């Protein structure tokens with residue numbers, strides 16, 4: 001982002017308009033009230049100044065003092081009334097403005113969350129999306145309310161300056177240029193200091209982000225154990241100190257340069273004020289301006305200068321908030337491109353057969369496709385297994401089946417309906433997933449299983465029994481109502497295998513015609529693993545659902561109706577276990593390798609007994 005003078009000045013109106021538009025959308029009533037009260041308050045500032053001229057005129061007139069005071073009384077009453085009204089109106093403006101801020105913050109944060117939860121899952125595989133979301137969520141949304149406040153403060157200052165300038169223009173034509181002369185040096189200095197700070201903020205954005213990331217690594221529970229095990233404390237602290245030190249030095253340099261600029265601005269502003277008073281004095285001495293007018297002019301110039309100082313301070317802050325606001329807008333625009341395309345067809349609720357037809361899929365930023373020309377089918381009541389070495393494309397295929405990714409080419413069909421044209425959000429209500437990287441939801445054990453489905457105790461107990469989660473819950477202090485998050489009082493933590501049992505129960509609980517199980521037993525002990533595989537195979541027959549099972553435990557694949565073997569994103573073999581073993585291909589090789597590992601154990605054990 002460039003920071004030339006013209007570019008900086010050019011950005012300001014755009015920022016002001018966008019901030020006001022945001023405020024209007026968040027609360028039209030409070031926005032209108034804030035602007036209207038501020039303008040009205042500015043009008044009464046002008047009225048008070050003009051009335052002051054009337055008071056001074058009467059007081060400086062010829063005649064006995066009591067008569068002059070009496071003559072000045074109506075104007076004095078007007079000054080008092082205008083001052084009271086102006087005070088009341090600016091209090092009302094302040095009140096409307098402070099009401100507006102929470103509305104703006106809520107609107108900005110809600111929009112951010114709505115977009116983050118609506119974009120396609122694929123967006124989270126795009127580094128650029130992550131980067132923009134991080135920047136928007138760290139300060140972008142919260143800065144919007146400040147931007148709106150600063151914008152309104154600028155408008156308030158401008159109204160005040162206009163009031164003072166209007167009064168001066170009416171009093172004497174030479175006074176308006178004099179006001180300009182006194183405010184220009186300080187205006188210049190403030191704008192220059194703002195530009196310095198803005199350039200500094202831009203320059204340190206990346207290092208600040210890195211510092212935030214280091215902060216996270218050193219202060220979160222997820223990393224605390226591994227950080228200690230691998231003695232990462234020293235390197236992390238050293239990097240943090242280097243960034244913080246650099247930031248401090250740059251900040252000190254900025255403070256020094258800003259002080260010099262301000263000193264110059266204040267000095268020049270003081271000289272300009274002195275010149276103004278000299279000109280006023282000359283006008284008075286030469287009889288070109290009455291004393292009353294000169295007195296009012298001094299008041300108006302002071303009012304104009306203080307309004308300008310406030311407005312410039314707000315311009316300064318507007319640029320800073322605008323920087324973060326830009327991140328926020330940038331994310332919103334970017335995220336909108338990741339929203340799912342419009343889906344004209346309603347989602348099917350069930351099927352007889354799911355067909356994957358010649359599907360190709362490539363992750364963003366990757367050259368090689370993760371899936372290339374993959375086809376398979378699965379009917380209700382069947383279990384199919386996806387098998388293959390690490391990185392062969394099993395999880396990617398399961399995410400396509402789950403409606404989380406869309407194929408670049410080819411189709412995924414529920415009977416005759418191509419899922420590309422349906423509302424995927426509604427479709428996912430009819431798909432259950434036991435995910436490889438399941439989430440440890442910081443919710444109650446019950447909610448960890450039922451998720452968004454309605455509560456049904458009988459179904460909950462059944463799902464828990466089939467997954468082994470019943471044993472986990474029976475040991476929890478508050479049973480199903482135990483909060484599963486140690487960061488909160490009375491919260492409990494589970495082991496990896498216990499969490500996996502809950503994740504499996506989650507899959508069984510959902511009443512869906514398609515169940516996808518991706519490595520559902522990786523963390524389970526032998527007994528629990530055996531029980532879960534039996535439950536998964538039984539699930540298809542018992543409920544008539546179609547089950548897709550991804551696992552490296554090939555012994556459990558034997559019972560599947562068909563096995564699809566993937567290699568580098570392609571289906572290289574498919575058939576029943578017996579057919580694939582007869583074919584002596586990749587599946588037979590992997591299966592035999594695993595089986596031989598088990599066979600060698602009793603041999604070694606016997607060897608051990610013999611030698612003892």
Ligand SMILES: Nc1ncnc2c1ncn2[C@@H]1O[C@H](COP(=O)(O)OP(=O)(O)OP(=O)(O)O)[C@@H](O)[C@H]1O
Nearest residue numbers: 125363366370388389390391392393394395396397
């Ligand atoms: N989010 C992602 N972004 C980019 N590439 C990815 C992403 N996820 C997976 N890949 C790549 O896609 C390919 C297939 O990965 P996938 O996770 O589908 O394999 P898998 O068969 O499930 O592996 P595993 O057995 O290790 O779980 C791999 O080359 C992997 O590097």
